[in-house]
Amino acid sequence: MIFIHAAGIHNTMPRERQPDLAEELHTLTGKIYRRTDHFIQLAILGAHKAAGTRELPAQTAIYLTSGQGNISVFTRICEQRRQHNLLPKPVDFINLLSNSAGFYVASHLALDGKNLFVTHHHFPAQMALLAAQNDLRLGRQKMVLLGGVDEWIPRQELARKLLGVSPSTQLGEGSNWLLLNSEEKNALATVEVHPQLLSSSLLAALLSYAPRNTSLIFSHRFDREAVSGFMRRYPQCRLFSPEEDSGYYETHPLFTLSSFLRQEKGRLIHIDTDGNQYMIVTLANDLL
Amino acid sequence: MISILGGELLSSLGAGEERIAALRNGRAAPDTIAVEAFADQPLFPYYLIDNSSRVARADHIEEYLQNVTENLFSRQFSGSSPPANTGVFLGSSSIDYSLTRPIEQIIDGLDPGKLPGNRVGGGFYADRIMQRFGLSGPSLTYNTACTSSINAFMDAAAMLECRVIDYALVMGLELSLPVIVEGFALMQLLSPDVLRPFGQKRNGMILGEAVSAVLLCRSDTRSSNWHYLGGESCCEIHSVAGSDPGGKGIAQVIRQSLSDAQVSPSELTALKAHGTGGELMDLAEMRGMEMAFTDIPDYFSLKPYIGHTLGGCGLAELVLLMECVDNGFIPATPHAEPLDEQFTSPPVRTNMDVTHGRFMLNYFGFGGNNTSCILEKTKP
Amino acid sequence: MKGSCDMALKLRLKTMIIEECEKEHIKPAEIEDNVLLFSDDSRLELDSLDALQISVALQNQFGVRIPDSKSFRRHVTTINELADYIQPGVQ
Numbered sequence A: 001m002i003f004i005h006a007a008g009i010h011n012t013m014p015r016e017r018q019p020d021l022a023e024e025l026h027t028l029t030g031k032i033y034r035r036t037d038h039f040i041q042l043a044i045l046g047a048h049k050a051a052g053t054r055e056l057p058a059q060t061a062i063y064l065t066s067g068q069g070n071i072s073v074f075t076r077i078c079e080q081r082r083q084h085n086l087l088p089k090p091v092d093f094i095n096l097l098s099n100s101a102g103f104y105v106a107s108h109l110a111l112d113g114k115n116l117f118v119t120h121h122h123f124p125a126q127m128a129l130l131a132a133q134n135d136l137r138l139g140r141q142k143m144v145l146l147g148g149v150d151e152w153i154p155r156q157e158l159a160r161k162l163l164g165v166s167p168s169t170q171l172g173e174g175s176n177w178l179l180l181n182s183e184e185k186n187a188l189a190t191v192e193v194h195p196q197l198l199s200s201s202l203l204a205a206l207l208s209y210a211p212r213n214t215s216l217i218f219s220h221r222f223d224r225e226a227v228s229g230f231m232r233r234y235p236q237c238r239l240f241s242p243e244e245d246s247g248y249y250e251t252h253p254l255f256t257l258s259s260f261l262r263q264e265k266g267r268l269i270h271i272d273t274d275g276n277q278y279m280i281v282t283l284a285n286d287l288l
Numbered sequence B: 001m002i003s004i005l006g007g008e009l010l011s012s013l014g015a016g017e018e019r020i021a022a023l024r025n026g027r028a029a030p031d032t033i034a035v036e037a038f039a040d041q042p043l044f045p046y047y048l049i050d051n052s053s054r055v056a057r058a059d060h061i062e063e064y065l066q067n068v069t070e071n072l073f074s075r076q077f078s079g080s081s082p083p084a085n086t087g088v089f090l091g092s093s094s095i096d097y098s099l100t101r102p103i104e105q106i107i108d109g110l111d112p113g114k115l116p117g118n119r120v121g122g123g124f125y126a127d128r129i130m131q132r133f134g135l136s137g138p139s140l141t142y143n144t145a146c147t148s149s150i151n152a153f154m155d156a157a158a159m160l161e162c163r164v165i166d167y168a169l170v171m172g173l174e175l176s177l178p179v180i181v182e183g184f185a186l187m188q189l190l191s192p193d194v195l196r197p198f199g200q201k202r203n204g205m206i207l208g209e210a211v212s213a214v215l216l217c218r219s220d221t222r223s224s225n226w227h228y229l230g231g232e233s234c235c236e237i238h239s240v241a242g243s244d245p246g247g248k249g250i251a252q253v254i255r256q257s258l259s260d261a262q263v264s265p266s267e268l269t270a271l272k273a274h275g276t277g278g279e280l281m282d283l284a285e286m287r288g289m290e291m292a293f294t295d296i297p298d299y300f301s302l303k304p305y306i307g308h309t310l311g312g313c314g315l316a317e318l319v320l321l322m323e324c325v326d327n328g329f330i331p332a333t334p335h336a337e338p339l340d341e342q343f344t345s346p347p348v349r350t351n352m353d354v355t356h357g358r359f360m361l362n363y364f365g366f367g368g369n370n371t372s373c374i375l376e377k378t379k380p
Numbered sequence C: 001m002k003g004s005c006d007m008a009l010k011l012r013l014k015t016m017i018i019e020e021c022e023k024e025h026i027k028p029a030e031i032e033d034n035v036l037l038f039s040d041d042s043r044l045e046l047d048s049l050d051a052l053q054i055s056v057a058l059q060n061q062f063g064v065r066i067p068d069s070k071s072f073r074r075h076v077t078t079i080n081e082l083a084d085y086i087q088p089g090v091q
Helices: A021-029 A038-051 A071-084 A091-099 A101-109 A124-137 A154-163 A198-209 A224-234 A252-262 B016-025 B051-059 B061-076 B097-107 B124-133 B144-162 B178-186 B248-261 B279-290 B310-326 C006-019 C048-062 C069-075 C077-086
Strands: A002-008 A059-063 A113-117 A143-150 A171-179 A187-192 A217-218 A265-272 A280-282 B004-009 B031-034 B043-048 B086-092 B139-142 B167-174 B210-218 B227-234 B268-272 B357-365 B371-379
Touching: A002 A038, A002 B086, A021 A038, A021 A217, A021 A252, A021 B178, A038 A071, A038 A143, A038 A265, A059 A101, A059 A124, A059 B268, A071 A091, A071 A154, A071 B097, A091 B178, A091 C048, A101 A143, A101 A224, A113 A124, A113 B371, A124 A143, A124 A187, A124 A252, A124 A280, A124 B139, A124 B144, A124 B279, A124 C006, A143 A154, A143 A252, A154 B097, A171 A252, A198 A224, A198 A280, A217 A224, A217 B139, A252 A265, A252 A280, B004 B061, B004 B144, B016 B248, B016 B310, B043 B178, B051 B061, B051 B097, B051 B167, B051 C048, B061 B210, B086 B124, B086 B144, B086 B310, B097 B124, B124 B139, B124 B167, B124 B248, B139 B144, B144 B167, B144 B227, B144 B268, B144 B310, B144 B357, B167 B310, B178 B227, B178 C006, B178 C048, B210 B268, B210 B310, B227 B248, B248 B279, B248 B357, B248 B371, C006 C077, C048 C069
Parallel strands: A059 A113, A059 A143, A217 A265, B086 B139, B086 B167, B268 B357
Antiparallel strands: A002 A171, A002 A187, A113 B139, A143 A171, A187 A280, A265 A280, B004 B210, B004 B227, B031 B043, B167 B210, B227 B371, B357 B371
C-alpha cells in the first residue's frame, strides 16, 4: 500500500498561445528561473503547488512523466533547422537531451535523490506511478514526488496528429503532482496501480465486485457512449467528474486523481485503455 | 537476486570475435560525420553502426531494436517466445526519435499520413517491440541523458524484485541524428581527433551509436553467473550542463551505490568509469573517485572503443564489460597517456586478466543525472 | 565602418546578449562598451553556458562561426571588441 500525502494541480486549456508562466512562477516562488522553457516552468509550478510549505527531505525522489516531453522546444528546433537554417540554442539542446525539467524541480526544492524522466506510449502517468510504487514497496525510496507534465502547443493540428486524436479534440495542458510515501501517518489517501493490463472480462469482474458508491472515472480515451454503457452495467457505482474543465493531455489521469482528493471522500477507480485492454488505478481517502 | 542472462549490442565494433579482438588489441577507429549546419561544414569523428546508411537513421530505428531483441531472445529462449509477462525498459537520450519524421514532414507542408500505432512520442518504440514480440508486461521509457539506459536497467531490476514481472527486456538506443551532433558540436564538447579519457591532452568526446538489449530475471527463475547487486541514481543540482568539477555529486552516488549493493570498495575488481574525454567531466569524475575511495580501484573507460553513446551508453558499456570478462580480460584504456598531472592514478594501461569479480559501472550526464551500479560475475 | 564605431551594431549586440542570456533586468544602455563582459564582477554575471549561447546567436544572426568559445572569451572581452570582430571595417 502506498500513500498520497499531498497533491498539486495545475491544469489549463490555452486557446491561442502558451500562457506566460514565468510571471506566475515569479509571483508564487519569488524566484526567476533562467534557461527554463515553458515545459520546465510548468513542471516547477505543479511541483511547487504539491510541496506546499513542506520542506521535503533532500533524498525525496522525483519521477517526472510526460507523453511527449518538451515538445515545443523540439518543434522549434526542427522549425529553425528546416525553415531558417538556424542552429539550436545550447540551452534548448541541453533541455532536449535530458528533459531537464526534473533538474529544475530538484533545484527548486533542494532535492538530490533519484530523479527520473519516464514515459510510455499509452499510460505515462500510470507506469510512472507503478515505478514509484515498486520503489516505495521495496523500501528503495521513502518519499517520491511524482508529476505528470504535458504542454499545449500553438500548432494544434500538429499536436493532434502526433497524439492520434480527432481534429475536434480540445487539447489542454497540465502539471499534476502527487507526494507519495510508504508511511500512513498524515496521509490523504491510499493509491494503487494494478500492474497488469486487464482484459474486458477481468475488468468486468473487478467492477462487479466494486463496493457500493465506488466512484468510477474513465480517461479521455472513452467516448460518452462507452462511459454510459459502463455506468448502466454497474449501477452500484457512480461517475466522478472533476469540477474543473480540462482538455486532452496524456498525463491527465494525475489531474483526475488529484481532483477527486480535492472534491470527494470515498473510493475511486480510474480506468484507462489502450484500445484493447484496461489499466486500473484505485484510490481511497475514506479509511484514513 | 537479479540474474543478467545475456546481452546483445549493435555498435561500431562489429560483432562476436571481431569485437573481442578489437577490445583485446585496443583498436577502434571512428568514422567521420560532417556538421552541415555550420558554414564551414566541419568533420567530426563519430563511431557509427553502419557507415553506409547514415542518412536515414530515423527510418531504421525499429529494425535495429528488433534485430538485437531477436538475437537475444533466440539465444535465451532457444527459438521459442519469451513469456508474455516480460516488461520492456528502454533508455535513450531522445524520446523524440519517433516525433522527428512527422514533425519535419508537417513543417515542410507534407501530410505524414496515418502514423504507425496511431500516435508517436514517448514510449513509441518500447510499444512497437512489445507488439512485435507479443509482450504484455509493464513498460517504461527513460530519458535521463547519459544515464537513460542504466536507469532503465536498475528500474527493471526493481520491477523484478517486486514480482510484477518474470523477465525484463532492457534496451538502450542512440543513433546519429543531425540534431544531436549539431548540438554537441555547438556546445564545443567534441574532439576533432581522438578520445583521450583522463589524458592530459584530452580535448573532448567522440559520439557513437549503439543499440543494445539485455535480459534480466530473478535468480529463482533462472540462474546466471552475472548478477546485479545494487546501485543508486542521484540528481546533482550543481549545473544543468554538467557535474560539479569538485566531484561532490559523483562521490555521493558512488558511496550510495556501494551501500545499496552492500559492497566495500576493496571488494571491487575494477571500475568502469564514464570517462568521456571531456575536460571538465573527467576532472569531476577523478575528483569524485578521489573523494569516495581511499584507494581508487583499477578503472577503465570503454568510450575509446565505441564512442560516447549518450543515453545508450549505460547498457552498451554493460554488455561490453560482460563480454570482456567472459573472455577473461578488462581492456586497457587507449590514449590516456600522458595522464593529467592533477590526477592521482591512471586508468588501466594494459589488459587485465579478469574472469570474475565485482564491477562498478558509473555514468554521469546533463541535467545532474548521476548513476552508479555494481554487477558481479561469480566464478565460472 | 569599424564595428566599435557603429552605434547601431553595438546596440543590437547588447540587446542580443540581454535576450540570449535572459538578463532582462539590465538595459542595453547600462552595458558599457569597454566593460569586461565575462569577468566575475561584471553586472551581467555571464558564465560559460552564456558564452556558448552568445556564440550560437552570433552564428545565427551574423553568420559568424566561433569554433572555440574559450579562446573567443579570451580575445573578445568587451562590446567594442565584439563589434570589431563582427565588423572589422575597411582600413
